[in-house]
Amino acid sequence: MIADERAATTPAARTLKWTVSAIAIAMSLYHMYVAGFGPPEAVIFRGTHLLFALTLVFLLYPLKPAGGLAWRIGDAVLLLGSWAFVLHIFVNYEYFTNRIIYIDELTLADRAYAVVSVLIVLEATRRVLGWALPFTAICFLVYALFFTTVQVPVLMEQLYLSTEGIFGSTLGVSASYVMLFVLFGAFMERSGTGRLFMDFALSLTGHTAGGPGKVAVISSSLFGTVSGSAVANVMVDGPMTIPLMKRSGFRPPFAAAVEATASTGGQLMPPVMGAAA
Known part of the structure; x- marks a missing residue:
């Protein structure tokens, strides 16, 4: 999956750069405000988080970076679709909270936005992570549609109009915890704290065989605390660790795998012991 990831395209236009920066700052401030004063209703909070994320994805990961106007229009349509299916819930929130799930009939707009939401989330995931995760999700959708007795309207309602689909607990963890830890990590990166862990690990194992790999493990464990x-x-x-390992002769995929594995294990270090715990 690491080899399949695509690097974010830096916006060329100054206006777009300022737009992306403003959206990222607004997203950060929103989550810090929620952390300090408490979140709104679950669907509103998770939907706002998703709206920020999808907006940044379609601005930073264009369908064809060197494409012309037609490709940009396609990205704009997907961006507008992202806003449409989230705002549809926000605008009609009272209707959604009062309806009886799996009993009340879906309107034509509900069905349309349910399809749009699934397609847009899959496309946004594909742009950032490649085909592995979207393909897995598509396989499960195909199984639910053709190999079970689940009716299509019920599946639409499950995915879009409940807190067990797109707006489920996974998105809630991302909005409530992961986002804050990513902000904290960015602060530590800019403040030089991450370099402190790196230097400490380097002083312990840098002189030994396979030292750069051990540095990655120790520094990731320390940062995980x-x-x-x-x-x-x-x-x-x-x-810091991946270029160090590559310069020492580690193959790039192996270096990335060492860091990914060390970071995954590092998140379980006490006292935090996992953002999703």
């Missing part, structure tokens, strides 16, 4: 997030761990340690 304060972050609890594998994503934040890779973001802070990876830019």
Whole structure:
């Protein structure tokens, strides 16, 4: 999956750069506000988090970076679709909270937005992570549609109009915990704290055989004690440990795998012991 990831395309236009920066800052401030004063209703909170994320994905990961106007229009349509299916729930929130799930009939708009939401989330995931995760999700969707007795409207309702699908607990963990740990990791990266862990690990194992790999394990374990997030761990340690391992003769995929594995284990270090715990 690491080899399948695509690097984010840096926006060329100054206006787009400022737009992306403003959205990222607004997203960070929103989550810090929620952390301090408490979240709104689950669907509203998770939907806002998803809306920020999808907006950044379609701005930073265009369908064809060197494409012309037609490709940009396609990205704009997907971006508008992202806003549409989330705002549809926000605008009609009272209707959604009062309806009886799996009993009340879905409207035509509900069905349309349910399909749009699934397609857009799959496409956004594909742009960032490649085909592995979307393909797995598609396989489960095909199984549910053709190899079970689940009716299509029920599946639509499960995926879009409940807190057990797109707006489920996984998105809730991302919005409530992972986002904060990623922000904390970014702060530690810019403040130089990550480099402190790196230097300490280097002083312990840098002179031994396989030292760079051991440095990655120790530094990721140390950072895991304060972050609890594998994503934040890779973001802070990876830019330092992976190039170090590559310069020492480690193959790039192996170097990335060492850091990913060390960060995944590091998130379980006490006292945090995992952002999702």
